[in-house]
Amino acid sequence: MNGTTARSTQLLRQINSDALLRFGLQEQVFTAGEAMAVTGLTRATVLGVCDGLVDAGWLEEVDDGRAGGHTPKGRPARRYQLREAAGVVVGLDAGETYFTVIVADLRGRELGTRRQGIESHALGREGRGASARELIRLTLQDVGRAPDDVLLTVVGVPAPIDANGMSPDGEFWHLMNSGFASHLHGRVVVENDANLAAVAERAHEPSANQATLLTGERFGAGLIVDGRLLRGPRGGAGEMRFLDTLTAGKFVPDEGGADGFGALARKWARSRIHSYEGETMLRQMPEGEINAEDVFQAAREGDPFAEDIIARLGARLARIAVVLSSLLDIERVVIAGGISRAIEPVLEHARSLLPTDTGLPLPELVASTFGAQVVVKGAIESALTQIKAEPHAFLPRAARS
Amino acid sequence: MNGTTARSTQLLRQINSDALLRFGLQEQVFTAGEAMAVTGLTRATVLGVCDGLVDAGWLEEVDDGRAGGHTPKGRPARRYQLREAAGVVVGLDAGETYFTVIVADLRGRELGTRRQGIESHALGREGRGASARELIRLTLQDVGRAPDDVLLTVVGVPAPIDANGMSPDGEFWHLMNSGFASHLHGRVVVENDANLAAVAERAHEPSANQATLLTGERFGAGLIVDGRLLRGPRGGAGEMRFLDTLTAGKFVPDEGGADGFGALARKWARSRIHSYEGETMLRQMPEGEINAEDVFQAAREGDPFAEDIIARLGARLARIAVVLSSLLDIERVVIAGGISRAIEPVLEHARSLLPTDTGLPLPELVASTFGAQVVVKGAIESALTQIKAEPHAFLPRAARS
């Protein structure tokens, strides 16, 4: 009755049903004939399977007269489409200081979104979980959906996540990975935020080998090699601690592997502005109030102190790109996160530092176009991918009770 | 008739047949009852599928009276086993200076092996291809098999290999990847040698996240993350060029990313022995004749000059291990290749250099136990894995013509 364990005689039907539903998930509307071409099945079989999917609540027949009538002659084809009411997916970016929710339909169209500041350290795990539940509840309400409509919720957190959704020991990680599965309604998958950013970038530009660096306040990388997201037994794939270990010998205090470019720009600016001997407009503001945006802005205006920081970030990025390109044959490095809108000068400098004498193609360095929404977008994309991977594992909101 | 394109009605039979054959490939002999437990199918179905596999030439019924009679009561079960004559697999390590062949049966048991020195640069591509064919022919002859018995030949070469078996441009790589598919009989798969070494190590110690460094004369790494071998669009995953780029600033001439530990030990010894001021037994031999073995031997005997080289190798290995552990969450680093038998002192020194303050588990550093045979063993393992992945894509030597 539950469909998860199929008897062997019904296996074939399930395979065909999944294939057809997968087709339906990416098409607006489709006819049996189109499905026949894709699946290689007979018309009778396709229609039978579609019947089943309509009964299950996944599909609905669209009888729009001749609205999409692109068949000039012959009996009009029956046309099917994904049932709008079958369900929605929820993406949640559960960052340290902000939560962002998107509710999307099964084709990935955004239905509603909300964003809220979060005092994680004041709220604690419980508070983060409760806030997430409430924010999702409100967003669902905005778009007139019930919690039961949600087929899958994907949550992005700034912590390593293993295959079971768990993080390694560590106070910060324990706080970030707040046990959302028990707080939220229905099926929940927790994933590392940088990994979700990588999923978003892959959906946007389908390269099978690319790295996405999520680098605002914290730093994380989502690695996609041979079309697959790398994880590691403890979810540690994409950590960048090695950067500092390798520059060992000369001890560089401020370079934290966990710091994103935004944090580094701020820290470097604040700690070096005293020892800097030239002119800089940043000296006009109190040292404790210099932020990354100020540094980027000053650099745009030609301030040499700020430009030096940009150059140092570029050098850091170049080192990362060389390692990824060499070790993993990565073709494309995407800088994502809120900072991505201002990152172009850093990219330019990094490109100039890439070694050209290896004879091998250089990795492409680009800025994400998703801005601060990468992680949520990736969460939605990830949810849809999981549903497409095994549709029968998800039950649509019933059509007939 | 060819079985590659199955009609939908026969798909189920094929799925079950493959599952059963996969079971047969890993068991010595099995009864229908055991297969029922594994596949979940009915006895009638299992016996029907087995009939088909016997007809196809994959299995044979073993009627050994009660040789393995561990069923005291009831009618004795029919027992099946893989048909010895169904076929063999061939593994070829096509290195720069040596070829090694193993012919193995479908359970991975070595039937015969041969090894031969190869003057690659004198022979050229054609010569390498012809030598490979001849060496395989002889080994098959040794064990009384015909070329048609070979279901799959896997060739390991010291060059990056992409998903289509091609290498990037480069004279050396073009020479090494000698177009074996056209020279050898039957189905041929070409793979990077370090990747095959990694496959061998995974079969030996099944960790889903380990790196295998093939490091005698040349250097290459086979990376297994989340249980999968990484490749990259140009087969470049596992290249280690980055090591030198990262130590940039101070220019170190002798550290070539392409050099293995053996080559480095030799080069360092020869180039530094003049400037070394202390005593060293290596000075007793002509500078041009010092080899890696001499350095390792001297270090074992406490020679400080040799010990310093060991320490430098250890430091290099430690850096590699840190990067792999941090960036890919690698749990285990295996040093493989002919040099692995002597590498333990290097491992010891490298372990002492691993940072202990990260709070994360350190990667395990171990020496391979396969010695110079890693690559061939991996080739055999890879061939068996591919056959298990889709048995129906391979046709056994016919039982009845």
Place this chain on the structure above:
DNA sequence: GACCTAAATATAAGATCCATATAAATCTTC
């Protein structure tokens, strides 16, 4: 030799898909 047991076989039934034939719905043409 009778009895017990577990496996093999035989038979009928259920599920699925395909091939073919037939009916239906729409457009075109006269």
Place this chain on the structure above:
DNA sequence: GAAGATTTATATGGATCTTATATTTAGGTC
């Protein structure tokens, strides 16, 4: 507006494969 053309939907029979049940078979035990 009716006939023809065209494409799709539906109905029917057949083939394949799996399952369930009943029956037979091959060994051992007493």
